[in-house]
Amino acid sequence: MLVIGLMSGTSYDGIDAAAAELRLAGDTLRLKPLGMVSEPYDPGLRDLLAGALPPAAVPLADVCRLDTRIGQAFAATAARADAELCGGAAELIASHGQTVYHWVDGDRVHGTLQLGQPAWIAEATGLPVVADFRPRDVAAGGQGAPLVSLVDLLWLRGRPGTPVALNIGGIANLTAPDGTAFDTGPGCALVDAAAREFSGGRLAYDADGALAARGRVHGPLLERLSADPYYARPAPKTTGKELFHPGYLRATAAQPMAGLSAEDTLATLTELTARTIADAVRSVVATEVIASGGGTRNPALMRALAAALPGVPVRVSDDLGLPSAAKEAYAFAVLGFLTLHGLAGTDPASTGARHPSILGSLTPGRDGLRLPARPEQTPVRLELE
Structure with missing residues (x-):
């Protein structure tokens, strides 16, 4: 068919x-x-x-x-x-x-x-x-998400170790072989929101992670954002732009963001995405990450994710024949x-x-x-x- x-x-x-x-x-x-x-x-x-x-x-x-x-x-x-x-x-x-x-x-x-x-x-x-x-x-x-988890389970069945399927869109989600699946938190949502904010709407996203690559991670801002209760909730769980929207940045991180450059802010938000995904990957004791979605086209994000998961290979689904x-x-x-x-x-x-x-x-x-x-x-x- x-x-x-x-x-x-x-x-x-x-x-x-x-x-x-x-x-x-x-x-x-x-x-x-x-x-x-x-x-x-x-x-x-x-x-x-x-x-x-x-x-x-x-x-x-x-x-x-x-x-x-x-x-x-x-x-x-x-x-x-x-x-x-x-x-x-x-x-x-x-x-x-x-x-x-x-x-x-x-x-x-x-x-x-x-x-x-x-x-x-x-x-x-x-x-x-x-x-x-x-x-x-x-x-x-149910949570109504992530619905791609069944397809991931069928696709990854029989693969050695504990491979997880990761999708990085506006929100990131993963699926583990035992059926555990959940939204890890923001994928590109906050990065995109900051890019639009700093450019006055001219930029819809940080193309190729270029701005983030020129910035430095700001510790207090990263710490403030990482403390969101969503990350500590057990699976199954789901989220969206109902939580991680532009106003969330202004309300949650206004003080740590004050005076930061676009580059440093985007570097910090990119690191937030990488670390929260990495924490989720470690929570299911994954031996391999197979990533897909628009976030895989952001080199800064993919470098940060690889750095946050030493010893765990991070590859894209294209390598297995499914275009990311x-x-x-x-x-x-x-x-x-x-x-x-x-x-x-x-x-x-x-x-x-x-x-x-x-x-x-x-x-x-x-x-x-x-x-x-x-x-x-x-x-x-x-x-x-």
């Missing part, structure tokens, strides 16, 4: 679409990557989205506009991916949508909201769409495939749910919805072709 996975992460800079050929062979799910296309959000949509994220108060009219416009943007990207990567032969779209709020109170997640109305995708492509993946796990008592930039989009293609076949897309050990769940909601395509027969065997491993 040809499946297109659509993903826009917590950095909310645009949409990735990855096409995969997926097939079941007994207890093995085989994935053949067919490529990725990316589309940035247009500036007006990105500004509207940025203005709607926590802690902003947002009129319902803006929520409706965002749900529609994000859905239309996802639809255009899906249609492009079908034409360019699948020759118009795609059979299913799996859309993560854009997370705008994750309702967390202490150790419990009460709800989650992803925008990007799937009807626009079905209308533009004529294909069935699986979307809204997270709420079912939340309804089952597209890994989450491929993961949602897998989750959509599982949903269509009536198979669970969660591991309760990863999200804290009471039981595994079949994820998402289905929007029929132009020709209606014909579900395949449920496989006799549930896949226990993922192999790349």
